Amino acid sequence: MAVSESEQRRGVVAVIEPGGHKLPLSMAGPGAMGKTGYWRTQRPVVNYERCTGCYLCWLYCPDNVIEMVPGKGPRGQDIPVIDYDYCKGCGVCAAVCPVKAIDMVDESKFLAKEKEEGDGNA
């Protein structure tokens, strides 16, 4: 029994061992535990005026939710952009930032605002 390409892409079943059985195989992809941004009680907010583009927050973020965008800062510096769908709000980024450019802000403030605007993201 062959494994179809679409089956492989969905990561539902992927390999056939010699006996001809389809075996479940997990495929790398975002959200293995769902939108982990739901776990967050504090939100990291970057002050791009202050950020020097040193990459340390990007390096240390345990959830790898920070992307460095080249040259997009107010002084042409590379800047971190955080994916709030998955950021767990641990605060590691804020603790390692050498210029204190990241503030941890109570998540409830954003939830109230998002409710007002009808955008229930996090």
Added chain:
Amino acid sequence: MAVNIKKLPKKPYVIPGHAACPGCPESMGFKYLGMALGDKAVVVIPAGCSSVIQGLWPRQGFGLPILNIVFAAAASTASGLARALKRRGVDAQVVVWAGDGGTADIGFQALSAAAERGEDIIYICVDNEAYMNTGIQRSGLTPYGAWTTTTHTGKKQFKKPMPQIVAAHRVPYVATASVGYPWDFIAKLKKAASIRGFKYIHLHAPCPVGWRFDPSLTAKIAQLAVETGAWILYEYENGKLRLNPPSNRLIDPKKRKPIEEYLKLQGRFRHLKPEDIEMIKKEIETNWEDIIRALKIQGDL
């Protein structure tokens, strides 16, 4: 081998939405593993937090091929895998990614046997100093004085000297590392991958859940462990010992930060009495004396 942070690979080897607790040192460390070895790495993971962090089928939170395996078989599975891939002409680097319990206690015999056989693998002990995945039980790598759910009044024994035990197998490469110093860990991984035979890296990995500290402090506590001298960065290359920065500047105890700065941030040490802190200081001094003695014998000090 200097590491330029901005030039590290951007490809995600730890993928957002995995199952680790906020501030997890194991997912932090796994990122560096991917950055250092890239797509060549094939990883064997015995039971532990990193088995769970990967999340639920059909998704996978680590972006490398992973073989999840029972505790006792991690190093032997990796041995067979490395030999089979070599025979099939696959250019891969097989890595064991095991916890401190999986390394110093349950997987110890397979690790020792693979080291003795000289298998061409990198064995990484991700040391969060207790069995975290099952709820913070003490292991052979829990330090003196630390509270765990099986050492309510603090552990009474010292940490097993794993790097020295593996080095005594006369393998070509043994190193310590810390999630607080990713550039050092990445450089050591790259060096290990360039050496044939058995390589061992012992990664210090402070866990906010088991050590009872705020999850924002994972990297800072890892750095404090080194700055206070409680964790020492060094490597043995073909038996020759070398201290790595910043530990190479901390031979003189006066250059180190007071150990209290490290201990006071962690709930697992909250109950310590002054005499316990003295015992911890003594343990640290003994570790440094061993290093200094070895450097003197080599004629490097």
